[in-house]
Amino acid sequence: MADNKTSQPAALTPALRPLSPHLQIYRWQLTSVMSILHRASGIALSAGGVLLVWWLVAAASGPEAYNAVQNFLGSWLGVLLLLGWSAALFYHLCNGIRHLVWDTGHALDLRSTYVGGWAVVGASTVLTAIAWVAGIWHWVG
Amino acid sequence: MSRARTAPPSRLRSPLGRARGLGSAKEGVEHWIAQRITAVALVPLALWFVAAMIGVVGADYDTMQDWVGRPLPAIVLVLLLIATFYHAALGLQVVIEDYVHGELARIGCVVVVRLVCVALAIAGIVAVLSLALGVAD
Numbered sequence: 001m002a003d004n005k006t007s008q009p010a011a012l013t014p015a016l017r018p019l020s021p022h023l024q025i026y027r028w029q030l031t032s033v034m035s036i037l038h039r040a041s042g043i044a045l046s047a048g049g050v051l052l053v054w055w056l057v058a059a060a061s062g063p064e065a066y067n068a069v070q071n072f073l074g075s076w077l078g079v080l081l082l083l084g085w086s087a088a089l090f091y092h093l094c095n096g097i098r099h100l101v102w103d104t105g106h107a108l109d110l111r112s113t114y115v116g117g118w119a120v121v122g123a124s125t126v127l128t129a130i131a132w133v134a135g136i137w138h139w140v141g
Numbered sequence: 142m143s144r145a146r147t148a149p150p151s152r153l154r155s156p157l158g159r160a161r162g163l164g165s166a167k168e169g170v171e172h173w174i175a176q177r178i179t180a181v182a183l184v185p186l187a188l189w190f191v192a193a194m195i196g197v198v199g200a201d202y203d204t205m206q207d208w209v210g211r212p213l214p215a216i217v218l219v220l221l222l223i224a225t226f227y228h229a230a231l232g233l234q235v236v237i238e239d240y241v242h243g244e245l246a247r248i249g250c251v252v253v254v255r256l257v258c259v260a261l262a263i264a265g266i267v268a269v270l271s272l273a274l275g276v277a278d
Contacts, residue, residue: 089187139198
């Protein structure tokens, strides 16, 4: 493609710059996916905050309301929500620390963003797994 | 990329403008700083919260009441609620400002998010305090 353009005057040659994202053919990168996930997990955690307040207000309202929330949280939907919420929390926490490092002006080069990115993916996965193993251990035991 | 912070200061800014550090919008830096301060606060608070929730998994009402009634969980829960909903309001505001384009709709969404966050934080704090102070039965 570039060969065809060489005969044209420079001003008419389209610059071979990357085009803006075209979603059907866009090649995803770790960095952009993690950026999107940081926002998504932040929004999910805000919704999770409603759950926390609901739990606390129910506990303050008395045993009946509290037991209703506990039953919901123990249902498959409740467990699924808690699983998603805990994963979102650990991801947002780890990636948030990565953002705080960036705010100091460090680790902004391409290699560091990938090393830090994979570290966040690994750390948040491991932390979520540890929390659930500990939680189930405590629940059963 | 990391060179950006060592770029020479713009000569177009007045010394007073540089000292204030606010830029032409006159505000915004408070939002940015508050988001970072609440983020730093939430690192230990969130880790404590997860550990605490593992401790009270499936707790019955009396266990839960006793747990919140102790000073440390009550105090940290209140701090967590303040930091969480302050941070959430700031973060959701940025998302809204990015994606809601009509000015009236954008301001309306930010106002609603702020009010809901304040209401949730206060509801949570009152619940914790009433459990901790034994106002709840």
